[in-house]
Amino acid sequence: MAKILLIDKDRASRQILEHALKLYDYEVVSTHRGDKGLSLAVEEAPDLIVMDIDAQGLNGWQAIKILKESSPTWLIPVIALAQPTVTGQLLIQTGFDTYVRKPAAARHILQRIESLLDKVAKELTGSSGNPSSASMSASTSHRGPKETPYAQSQVGQVTVVYVDNSAVDSQALGDIVQAAGYSYANISDSLQAVSLLMDLRPKIIFLELVLPVANGYELCAQIRRISFFQNTPIIIVTNKNRIPERLRAKMVGASDFLSKPIKAKSVLEILIKHLSHQSTF
Numbered sequence: 255m256a257k258i259l260l261i262d263k264d265r266a267s268r269q270i271l272e273h274a275l276k277l278y279d280y281e282v283v284s285t286h287r288g289d290k291g292l293s294l295a296v297e298e299a300p301d302l303i304v305m306d307i308d309a310q311g312l313n314g315w316q317a318i319k320i321l322k323e324s325s326p327t328w329l330i331p332v333i334a335l336a337q338p339t340v341t342g343q344l345l346i347q348t349g350f351d352t353y354v355r356k357p358a359a360a361r362h363i364l365q366r367i368e369s370l371l372d373k374v375a376k377e378l379t380g381s382s383g384n385p386s387s388a389s390m391s392a393s394t395s396h397r398g399p400k401e402t403p404y405a406q407s408q409v410g411q412v413t414v415v416y417v418d419n420s421a422v423d424s425q426a427l428g429d430i431v432q433a434a435g436y437s438y439a440n441i442s443d444s445l446q447a448v449s450l451l452m453d454l455r456p457k458i459i460f461l462e463l464v465l466p467v468a469n470g471y472e473l474c475a476q477i478r479r480i481s482f483f484q485n486t487p488i489i490i491v492t493n494k495n496r497i498p499e500r501l502r503a504k505m506v507g508a509s510d511f512l513s514k515p516i517k518a519k520s521v522l523e524i525l526i527k528h529l530s531h532q533s534t535f
Contacts, residue, residue, distance in 0.1 A: 256371055257533070259300035260284040261317070262290035262335060263310050267357070271304070274360040280367075288312030292320055293482040294451060295327045302371055303332045304363065307340065311479050315348060320324045320351040323449035331370050333363070412439045413529070417447050417473065418462035418491065426516045427460060427491075434522060436529075444468045448476055455482070458528055460512065463492035463499070471506050478507035487528035491516070 258275055262268040275282045283292050283298050289311035296444060303321070307314035314334060315524035321327045334345045334353040345353045352370055354363050382493045413436040416427050424440040431438040441450050444465040451459065459477065470490055475485050490503045495515040500511060510524055 255279055255281050256301040257281040257283065257298060258259075258367065259291060259294055259298060259303045261288060261304065261309050261314075262286060263308055264304040264306070267368070271360050271363060274364060275367075278364060281329065285433070286310055287481070288314060288317040290481045291477040292317055292327075292452065292480055295321060295330060296324075296455075299326075300330060302367060302374075303330055304367070305332050305334055306356075307334055307345075318349045320449045320452060323446060324452045325494050331374050333366055333370060335363075341369045358454045413437045413457045414460065414525070415439050415441060415451060415454055415456040415458075416460040416462075416491070417441045417444065417451075417465070418460070419466060420446070421516070423491070425514060427521060430516070430521045431525070433518075434525060436525065444473060447473055448480070451477065451483070452480070456486070458487045458489065458525070459483075460489045461508075463490055463494065463503075471502055474503070474522070475506040475507050489524055489528075 256282045260268060260272055260275070260282055262271065262284070265286065268284055268286065271467060272282050272284050283294050283300060285294060286309065288305075288309035291303070291305070291309065292312065303455045308318065312320075314460075316522045318332060318334075321330065321332060331351040332349070334350040335356050335358060336345060336353050338355050342353055352366060354366055354496055396424075414431045416438070418424050418440065419442045419494055424442070427529060428438045428440065439454055439456070441447050461470045461474055461477075465473065468476075470492070474488055474490070477486075487509040487512045488507060490499075490508045491513050491514065492499060495513040497509055503511065509528065513525060514521055
């Protein structure tokens with residue numbers, strides 16, 4: 255039985271499609287939010303995703319980018335539900351495998367699902383059928399996600415991650431964290447930060463306030479929209495530890511502040527404060 259993840263902001267159409275999928279013996283997991291959908295994609299490992307471009311939380315454009323850049327999800331085929339005004343070429347170039355125009359009849363979506371699952375199964379095994387059992391063995395022959403600035407063996411095993419493009423500050427924090435007995439990784443590219451965090455699933459995130467392209471406030475807000483990270487401590491690292499910065503950081507979901515220069519005493523206090531109630535690797 256193939257598992258389908260359905261992400262659709264329209265409750266009525268979502269319920270109709272979910273019912274239709276179950277009638278055809280598909281297992282269905284559904285949500286109206288793109289951010290929740292990302293978490294479900296990792297937790298449930300669906301065989302296929304049906305994604306509403308206009309999903310709440312994170313929209314389809316944002317979600318597909320993260321899905322295709324995250325090692326746990328990049329192989330999952332994704333069907334877009336899009337308005338007629340959105341060009342098919344743009345949808346394919348963005349990363350969707352195929353698309354259905356809204357408003358879409360359930361039978362059209364079912365046909366597209368069956369066609370795509372059969373295509374994927376043939377690519378993976380050389381014959382039609384459920385792609386689930388073959389996806390892992392065939393993954394090495396497909397183009398994977400972008401190269402990441404951390405070892406693949408660390409995926410899902412890192413306790414502390416620091417998002418910062420400064421090698422000096424990263425080294426300073428990493429030395430303190432590892433000396434305290436915690437696993438550590440640095441993400442230097444702010445544009446890939448969210449997708450890499452989905453790979454690493456850290457227990458605490460240190461986030462530099464001043465970053466190229468996206469600042470720490472914007473990135474913190476993006477991370478908090480991912481349901482998996484709603485309760486993960488996010489620590490803003492900055493040399494501007496003033497009341498306005500603290501208030502703004504709190505508004506976007508930051509848990510704490512770490513002032514520069516990075517010192518062992520301050521880092522250890524934060525680790526003890528935020529990790530003492532969690533089990534560690």
